[in-house]
Amino acid sequence: MNNEAPLRIGIIGYGGMGKYHTDRLRKLGIMEIVGAYDCDPVRLQAAKADGMIAYSSADALLGDNSIKAVLIATPNDIHCEYAIAAAKAGKHIICEKPAALGVSEIDEMEKVAKQNGVILTVHQNRRWDGDFIAAKQIIESGVIGKVYQIDSFVCGANGIPGGWRKTVKAGGGMMLDWGVHLLDQIFCYKTESPEYLYCEYSHALGFDVDDGFNVKLGYKDGLTVNVRVDTNTFATLPRWIIYGRDGTAVIKDWALNGEITLPVYGSEVEIVGIEAGNGFTKTMAYRPHESVRTREIPKPVVDYDTFYKNFIASIQGKEKPCVTVESVRKILRVMELCNQSAKTNTVITKELKSL
Numbered sequence: 001m002n003n004e005a006p007l008r009i010g011i012i013g014y015g016g017m018g019k020y021h022t023d024r025l026r027k028l029g030i031m032e033i034v035g036a037y038d039c040d041p042v043r044l045q046a047a048k049a050d051g052m053i054a055y056s057s058a059d060a061l062l063g064d065n066s067i068k069a070v071l072i073a074t075p076n077d078i079h080c081e082y083a084i085a086a087a088k089a090g091k092h093i094i095c096e097k098p099a100a101l102g103v104s105e106i107d108e109m110e111k112v113a114k115q116n117g118v119i120l121t122v123h124q125n126r127r128w129d130g131d132f133i134a135a136k137q138i139i140e141s142g143v144i145g146k147v148y149q150i151d152s153f154v155c156g157a158n159g160i161p162g163g164w165r166k167t168v169k170a171g172g173g174m175m176l177d178w179g180v181h182l183l184d185q186i187f188c189y190k191t192e193s194p195e196y197l198y199c200e201y202s203h204a205l206g207f208d209v210d211d212g213f214n215v216k217l218g219y220k221d222g223l224t225v226n227v228r229v230d231t232n233t234f235a236t237l238p239r240w241i242i243y244g245r246d247g248t249a250v251i252k253d254w255a256l257n258g259e260i261t262l263p264v265y266g267s268e269v270e271i272v273g274i275e276a277g278n279g280f281t282k283t284m285a286y287r288p289h290e291s292v293r294t295r296e297i298p299k300p301v302v303d304y305d306t307f308y309k310n311f312i313a314s315i316q317g318k319e320k321p322c323v324t325v326e327s328v329r330k331i332l333r334v335m336e337l338c339n340q341s342a343k344t345n346t347v348i349t350k351e352l353k354s355l
Helices: 016-028 041-049 058-062 076-088 103-115 130-141 174-189 306-315 325-344 350-354
Strands: 007-012 031-037 069-072 092-095 120-122 147-155 196-202 212-218 224-230 240-244 247-251 258-263 292-296
Touching: 007 016, 007 058, 016 031, 016 041, 016 306, 031 041, 031 058, 058 076, 069 076, 076 092, 076 103, 092 306, 103 120, 103 325, 120 325, 130 147, 130 174, 130 240, 130 247, 147 174, 174 212, 174 224, 174 325, 196 325, 212 325, 325 350
Parallel strands: 007 031, 007 069, 069 092, 092 120, 147 224
Antiparallel strands: 147 240, 196 212, 212 224, 240 247, 247 258, 258 292
16 A cells, blocks of 8 residues: 555545544545635635645535545535535545435435445544443453443533534534444444434533433343433543443543453452441442452554545455445434434334334
8 A cells, every 4th residue: 555656635624624634644644635625715725824725616626637535524514415526526535424414315425426436435433442442342352241231421511612513504413423423333333223212312502403412222132322422511421331240341531541340259248238328228338349359441452544544445446445334324324213212202113123
């Protein structure tokens, strides 16, 4: 791959994510950022200041035959429009998440991409988050026994950033912003469809879009998964809590602070009751120190550039895209069902069978 000339790519949307990708790709060196288009003159000027061509329109960028691929980093509601235009122009496509506002849009994007023989993939970058990979390793290793509950939390105290993310029209809200990541992680780990889904949205901050949500997924084998996002939580809460028959794992943050707590079997443990509020309990008493031991959270080695390298290899015909349209469609459908559950205050069951 290193002997190949860098892929020439253009960026549509030069806001925070457009700039982020530019910096990452320049360090990686396997793609050449030719230029960018943004409808905001200030951002267009920023692209020019960063040493690239500032195209006057998306059509001008797509009409540049030297550009072989396009990265779309616009507000969510125009991903589909630009992806279809890029495919018709013969450009391979990286689209920021969520790729589309629903299943019908991603189906149209895929159709046009296939018709024009171009690769379409989506930047589901959090498949390579170290905390997710560590959580997956803990679960699959069996170190805490059979896992019966997983809590995946992302909580902040800064509200909803940016103007367009606060509007329904532009595809704002936390389900489309963070749900697309957290649900994708769960379905990458647990590939079978859940038996039920229930979702509640939060509108604590007064916007039309959700500023947080709670999703509960229940599986045939007894596993329960809780996925929660909140943008108005001022305390620091754990990123993951994983409950097993023989231990509990807490991953506190993206830096992988936390620990795995395991019981010590093979010796008699005297259960000593405690005063609990205005009462007494043995059931909820803490285990004595000598009856538990701890392990560190695993520190997986992750290549954060896997997605970009795979995109190049896919274009060269050496690999299949690691983020497939099929997997993206599945998560978009799950988010549609979350919306249905929240609006109707119902548990979703039969619709999950067609995932």
